[in-house]
Amino acid sequence: MDGAKGDFSVEMRRKEVVAAVLPMKEHRLPLSNLDLLLPPVDVGVFFCYKKPVSATGEDNIPFTFTSMVCVLKKALAQVLVSYYTFAGEVVKNTVGEPELLCNNYGVVFHEAFANIELRDLNLYNPDESIEGKLVPKKKQGVLSVQATELKCGGLVVACTFDHRVADAYSANMFLVSWAETAQSKPLSLFPSFRRSLLNPRHPGRYDPSMDYMYVPISALQPPNPCNQVDHLISRIYYVEAEQLSELQALARGSGQKRTKLEAFTALLWKIIASGEGGSCKRCKMGIVVDGRTRLSGGDGKEGETIKTYFGNVLSIPFAEKTAGELRERPLSWAAEAVHNCLESAVTGEHFLGLIDWVEAHRPEPTMATIYAGGSSEEDCGPAVVVSSGQRFPVAKMDFGWGKAAFGSYHFPWGGDAGYVMPMPSAVGNGDWVVYMHLLKGQLQMIETQASHLFRPLASHHLCF
Template identity: 60%
Template sequence: MGGSKEYAVTMRGKERVAAVLPVQEHWLPLSNLDLLLPAIDVGVFFCYKKPPAKQSKTTFGSMVSALKASLAQALVTYYPFAGEVLTNPVNEPELLCNNRGVDFIEAYADVELQELRLNNPDESVERKLLPKKKEGVLCVQATELKCGGLVLACTFDHRIADAYSANMFLVAWAETAVSKPISLAPTFRRSLLIPRRPGSYDSSPDRLCALVSSRPPPLSPDQEAAVSRICYVAADDIARIQAASGGQRTKFEAFTAYLWRVLARGARPEDKVCRMGAVVDGRTRLARGGEMAGYFGNVVSIPYGILGVEELKDMDLAETAAAVHGMLRQATTEEHFRGLVDWVEARRPEPAVARIYLGEEDGGVGCVVSSGRAFPVGEVEFGWGRAVFGSYHFPWGSSAGYVMPMPSARRNGDWVVYMHLLKRFVDVLEVEEPPVFRPLTADYFLADAK
């Protein structure tokens, strides 16, 4: 697959974009589910071709001006993204909504869109097209490419927003740019996640979450490194995996089961167990009437299962998919999420986090799959055409891997899959027969964009 084409990026300017209307300064406390997230940043980026000749007046300068103007308007509604996270007197993070603004970077990359080897985002995207957020909650970078194309990238504080919330904002920003009304208004009502009095929870939060003070010692310098890759999975292969899982499982369950078995094949002799987790959105579980459809913040749980390496090797895909289904079932009720809220409340201000993020003392390997099936790659359109490619980028710093399948911009049922895994697992995936994870190339993502 090779490395990425080397290219230079020139920073042309940086300014702070604030909401176009004044915001009454106030504190917005993080919910107990927000407090389960460590201080990590998430990246997301979109690639656009040069506007067609009929839009001759659409230049990089005009596109950036449109992005800034619509961002300033969108931040009136999505004002938490214009704030900053500070520490309160009990050492917990808290959001100050003060309209600090969003750092907006303009850049030029001496590379053409078709030359970007996005299969290896560590080299082609990280620290080049994707900005490193230094302050605030959100940072944006617009990069002009040599071919006239544009890459729009954002980095945001995960403690403030999950992917669902970020997707809401991205769509609203694009709608604002083309003078459409915002289709889904956000709500910041923390009362929707208020702890119960008295609190109540079963044993599941103790299994799924842990206090940060219980974190194992830092990884040694010679610890095996993880790499990021972006591949695609053809619709036919998704259907084949689902059929092989017994036909009763969702595509997500079948995909997760497939990955779990790959972990076992890439395990070392000292790795006795494999952990597989999945991110579950609790919005529909907490309010089936749609009350939380626009909730902005984190509403996720990460249930996970543990299977022995040798046990996994002997299981067929249907058996593994059944194990995934059972693992997910524990996080599909309102009581589960209410219990998580109460569990965190009982331990505050001691910080806690999803246990699979921390790693385990008994060794083994782990991975988390996050469904990005709602990723709005076709809806983040600012007036100069749809994105030809888009993906999240989340090398999250955990010893456990992270994988996110998303819809392809080609709208043909394929999935784009972002992976952050130990290199040996990537090697196993890349030699699978029949192939499933195919390397992302310009021929693929530009095929329907001529």
């Protein structure tokens, strides 16, 4: 690709605040106990569009950057009526916990121009092409948006949102609703903000394993000394469906079929462990689990409500094995360990217990243990979190000028643990796009040992 060094400039041309089109009564909305498990980190997402094939859109208005931005802003103002939390602000309550001030502050909307063509964007290295250029830094509010015109007439639409307010499932709901609104379609889903769905039980109860999976922030140790010689960087890879099927077959053990995500996670775990010098180093692998289907309570009205719940409904169980075990044992063994880890968190009782665990520790801030990484010489092996992005709605992100040629989350969160998210390709053929935020040495191991599987994202992988 041209521009492989990310050597292009972005000119910020305009900034304004887009508020919901209808006024609302100002009120405060508490964060749920599951929201309170998230540190104050922002998550980015972006979609790339080629120059519109059709010359005009609705009402025969020509598709120019200005007209497309008008569509985005108008639809945003409308959809914020339903997704009003994205137009609010995060403030502190009387005991110092974060909560939402629903005041229709609005969304900061940036307009920009980048002197590069879509085909030349080095999406394999988002640290150079995306970070600080095409995905906005959120300085105010809960959500920030940037629309960037490319030299070829293409467009990049990017958002950055506060993870404490929404998980990926919630953000995906919003993104689809935004695109539907832009095309004057009825919303396929309406968000629910019923915090009572995640209320703690009285008396509360939880399994002792929660004290292993989650930790009060005051109990955290200093940063992992082993990681100070390396640093986390971001890369995006393309994985073909055929390779995923072959990997899934290799992960089958004793007649037990494993999912593609389990097989993928197992391979990633083994590769990362192979780079550890000592066989006794503990390697942690966490998997993000969405609790909506676990808490749905059947097919009744309450079940439907929790499926459209807007907020965080996540748990991050993790497994821990030595580097020696992971190197010596077959892929099927690692896949079974991943499967068993997931089994511990795919029940309604697990999520109810997690809600109760947070309640027992409030107002002390808490977080997932795996995000803390190892902190001692004996326990300074790697820690990585895998989050399935298979619901990523890249195929649905049509604002009226065509489907996205590419889309991805962008989450260089800055913690000690690595983060990996596989998502469906915009091509829609079963291929994956995989965003990785890992140590530089870990990525080198992946590219050395599994170059046949993880191919650096290139322009021919885009849906042109």
